[in-house]
Amino acid sequence: MQMDRTTLLATIREVVTPYAKNQEALQQLNEDTDFIKDLKINSANLVDVILDVEEKFNIIIDNESMEKMINVKAAIDIVESKLAGS
């Protein structure tokens, strides 16, 4: 499955929407957006975001990658690399 970064960004936006407490930051979502600092996602919910990402892309995100998934850019990088099969 190949997706460009714009498509990935749109899908990530969809996934984080129910968790985001800051609607303005959600409107302006871009690669620099931080899940906790900008979107004000409850830190306990980060694990739910990751599970939803896994489901959406049918991938498994290992613990190490999980730790890095704190912003949109990292999320896209990780999804891209998993989709590429690495």
Next chain:
Amino acid sequence: MNTRVVITGLGIIAPNASGVADFRDALQEGRSGIRHDAALEALQFSCQIAGTPVVTAEMQSRYFDALELKGFNSSAILYGVLAGMEAWQRAGLTAAVNTDWDSGCIFGTGSSGVDKLREAIYKVDEGQLRRLGSTVVAQTMASGISAWLGGKLGLGNQVTTNSSACITGAESLLMAYDRIRAGKATRILAGSTSDSGPYIWGGFDAMKVCTFKSNDNPAAGSRPMSATAAGFVPGAGAGAFVVESLDSALARNAPVCAEILGGHINSGGQRNDGTMTAPNSEAVQRCIREAVREAGISPSDIDAINGHLTATGKDALEIQNWSAALGRSGTDFPYISALKGMTGHCLSASGSVELVAAVLQLQHGFLFPNINCEDLHPDIRAVVDPERIPQQLRYKDLQVIAKASFGFGDVNACVILKKYHANG
């Protein structure tokens, strides 16, 4: 110091009504909330009827946002939050913007989110631990209900969950009362809740304490004080009350529903006739007498009793214990109200659900009909004149109601409530 303590708000999710206004109507109508339960039938329960509250999606979305409802599967927290939030609102209170150090929450339950726990157990056993997500702990920890309410309201005083089987609700009220009397809090959101469903009720069904004789006639199944009582009908729900110092209530011009004169909690220690499941009558009588003493009233001041009265073989013993404790019988016996005829036995929620009923009885001056006891048990008839057990709605000014709950573990609680008068 003699701080007067009052109840300024009520909330209720019961099998026969949701919300205080509807519950008051249900009480006066003698409305049954007992229905046939397809899940219990499919699972081959002996008792296939139950009192399960009806909660609509609209009611849920009033107090839960979409994110909170994602993966939500805890009926105890659902009922408890709805009842608790209603009580807070009816007391004229709003959620605190900053932490409110003077307000707390003592909200009991017997278990929390047993259905959620079941989901989690299956996932863990299937090697799917990581798929649990973040929602399991908050929905299944015993203190979940007080934590949810505390967070929604910004409560900064003690936030805890008590648990003592069927006296849980009465106990929460008295714990709140004690804390306010001790000057350690101004107001406490008290109450109790219970999960519903087969995993909560199964253990009781297996103990053969639930009726199997009314599966084809649900509304007649819960029969407190009846000669044909055949066991309790399981139920669930939540009752809530804002317990507050009178000074605070007056200062903020709050509505006062009733005054708490006092109460008592004890245990029979599972000695004499007391066991894990049966009461020690000496302890029951002592609990009632001590409650009367602590309330500073005389037994003759009690206008009505809101009993525990579950529709098992123990109802007559309960009546005998009330009679012995108060030294009253025949036409001199207080009026009796047994709510479980309409709701079934809401287990850990029963005490609070019935206390909400008792407060409404005082506030609006009525004795609700005792349904399903048209064939009064002869051992009860021997102690109490049938006129004292109304089977039709009766409007009557009531000043003092004694409410008792008794629970597994041989535990007892008795609360004395009084109609509120400004001058005491």
